[in-house]
Each structure stands twice: as structure tokens, then as C-alpha cells.
Amino acid sequence: MSEEETRAAVKDNKLLSAYLDVTVHSEFPALYSVWSVIGCASAALGRHAWFDFGISNIYPNMYVVLSGTPGSRKSEAQKPPVALLREAAKGLRFAPHDTGDRPQGLIEAILQPVDCAEEQTGVEMNELLFDTPIDLLGYPPLKADKHFMFLYNDDIGTNFGTGIVALARFLSKMWDGLEYTGRLKRSQFKVNGGLMAILGATTPDDMHRFMPAESIGQGFPSRIIFVNAKRKGKVAWPKDVKKESGFLREAYEWMFTDCLGAFSLSDEARELVGSLYLTGATAISDTRFVYYKERRHTQLLKLMCICAALEKTMAINATHVRTAHSLLLITETTMPDALGEFGLSPLSKAKHGLLVFIEATDGWIPRKALRQLTCRDIASEAMFSEVLLEFMATGKVIKDNLPDIGEVYRASNKSEKRKDRAAIRAMLKKGNNENVSSLLDL
Secondary structure (H helix, E strand, O other): OOHHHHHHHHOOOOOHHHHHHHHHOOOHHHHHHHHHHHHHHHHOOOOOEEEEEOOEOOOOOOOOEEOOOOOOHHHHHHHHHHHHHHOOOOOOOOOOOOOOOHHHOOOOOOOHHHHOOOOOOOOOHHOOOOOOOHHHOOOOOOOOOOEEEEEEEEOOOHHHHHOHHHHHHHHHHHHHHHOEEEOOEEEEEEEOOOEEEEEEEOOHHHHHHHHHHHHHHOHHHHHHEEEOOOOOOOOOOOOOOOOHHHHHHHHHHHHHHHHOEEEEEEEHHHHHHHHHHHOOOOOOHHHHHHHHHHHHHHHHHHHHHHHHOOOOOOOEEEHHHHHHHHHHHHHEEEEEEHHHHOOOHHHHHHHHHHHHHHHHHHEEEHHHHHHHHHHOOOOOOOHHHHHHHHHHHHEEEEEEEEEEEEEEEEEEOOOOOOOHHHHHHHHHHHOOOOOOHHOOOO
16 A cells, blocks of 8 residues: 555545654554554554444444564554554553463453553452542542553554453454453453454464464454554654654543543534445455454444544544544455464465565566465466466556466566666576575666
């Protein structure tokens, strides 16, 4: 996703546009910057602001996971908004970083007084005074946020662990804001009015390690906005983003202390939301996101609340809805890349690995070299040809034909600096093709 497309999607939101102007002299992608701001905003809003959906309230909490290759500046994009949130939202409950891939650690943390929730997680449930007045339980500014918690981790795998089926059920309940009961050690517990927001980061390769394939059918991944982007380039002297983003701190403070009650919706916005729901507008076709498509409408409602709150208003208009929808559309185009091999069939895994290799290689790659990479996983030559045709049809890869070399391929999203083809042929004739990525430096 290009920087220009991200800017175009949020151009009508003054705060997001202003923040992207600040981050222009940094290396983290605009899409990471935008979703980091949104993830922190959802934490600032907590459970004390909501959208009245008739049969229930929809809270603006979101689960946002930035997923990209190492060095794509995921963690760097999260740091300024999180630092500003900590300054603005004094008393916000942050989850512990490592909970042993089980829900117990998060349950203990979400039930503790706010002033010790981040450091201590070993309190016995029978020591917790569930009926104690809220002013004796630390410093939540509002009773509604008594059991609200923000999980921020730039390596979200340390929270999710390996095989998170039980944890996924708990997190699903906390996304919906539903009651959760159970036993912990020898004590009964009940999380009443619980709610969580998540901002994390990982790599596509790690995704299938900590998230089992069966979780696809459980609905937990459909509650997550997976954000994938490429590093936008090198910046020798980046600016201090946090220092120049005081306006973002002010917005978070307003959300945390003054944004109270139900969001309102203009008639034009209501009509637009209804139209988007009935048409099923989405840019995602990957079968791994079947359940996400069913829950996409709720994601839109949450996001439009945040877009309004970022401009310090609880009156949602059509512009807020359009911004939310546009941002989801551009994010959805790369969601499959964020998941990597997670949930793929063996053939799909081979295709994904081939595409990752092509995108990571700076230059033209001979077809023969690509075939050697996939001969074990894609045995049929005809199937290999179909895969390349699919890549070209979807605009991911482009093809050329060089004399004495034959077919060569490269990623279509790379900026091309043409080299003399005779030089390319000379390198190949010398047999310097063991490291294909060094064949061309486009």
C-alpha cells in the first residue's frame, strides 16, 4: 500500500492528516502510523463512550496488529502514540507483556486495582474486593472503565504464545464487552463489564506459530485488524515525532476524560452506513477472512466512532464514515500478506513463499531460478505456470523476455531503475546466479 493511498484515505480527518505530516520524515509507513494512532485512541475511549446499536452498545475498542517483515518499522510506528497516550490517560490499565499464552494472567490483571495491574499479576481472586466502591480500587477515572484494559506489545507473540485457543475465547469476549466467568485456582471469578483494546506487532512468519489453524473457525482472527505495509525508505535524520505531536496528546486526553456517553449519528451518515452494510462493500476476497467479512460492519462502526473522537466530537457525520470505510478498504487489500502462511493449504503456502521471495529480490529473476525454488512444493510445470499467470493477472508480478535468457520476473511494486540488458546477460552467463537476489540491483 503506497503512502499516497494512505494519505488519500484519511485526508478528510484533520488529526490523522496532521500526524502524517509530522511522520513524513520518518521511516515507518503511513499505514502503520495511522493504525497506531487509532489503536491508542480506542484505548483512551475505553468503555465510557459507545455507539447505541439498538439491541446493544458497540464500544470503540479495537484489536490492531501490525504485521510485517523484520525492519519494517512496526515497533517504531507504535512508540510515539503509545508514549503520548501514557501521558494523557493517567490511570489507564496496561496489560502485562507476558501472560504465558493463557487467559489467567490477563484475567488477574483486568480484575486488579489499576495502580498495580501492570507490575503484579499474582493476586489471589479471593483477595479482590469485587464489590468495593470504585474510588478504593486505584485510579480509573470512571466506573465504566473498572474492568477495561489496554494490551500493548510490540511482540504480541509473547502474549499469544503457542496454541491460544483458550486465550482466544477470553479475548473474543473482551472485544465484544461481554461477561466472562470461570475458576482460577480455587476461587470463582467474574469479569463483569470487561473490555479490552489491543495494539501489537508481529511478523507473518510468526503468525502461524502462535495462532493455530483451528482458530480460523473460532472467530477470534475476525476481530483483529491485521495491518501490513512495506518500509517506505531510509531517513538519515528522522524527526522527533512525539515532540511535534502535542495535538495528539490533547486529543487522547479529551477522549479519556471528556468523551462520555453515546455517539450520535447524522441522517446522512446513517444512510451511508446502511448502504455500505447492504452492499457488503469490502476489498478482501481471501477465504481466511470469511468471518472477518461478517464482522466487518462492526469494525466500521467502531472505527467511525474513533474517527469522530480524533476530531474531539461525538457527533458522527458522513465524512467520518467515509474515512473509516476508505481506511478499512486500503488496509484489507494487504491483510492476506499480514497473515503469511497462517491458515493456508500446502499449495497456498508455496505460492505465498514464492511471492515473498520475488518481492524481497531487487531485480529481475529468471524463470528457471524460480522453478528451482518451487520444484518440491509445486511438482507440476503446468501448475507453476498458472501460479505465475495468477501473480501477473493480479498485478503483483510483471514479466519480461530477454534474449539468451528467456522469461524473467520481478515484483511490480518496486521502483525500476533500468540497467543495460547486456550487463544482465553477462552476469547470468558467468553463472553468477546462486544468489538470485544479487543478480540485479534495480
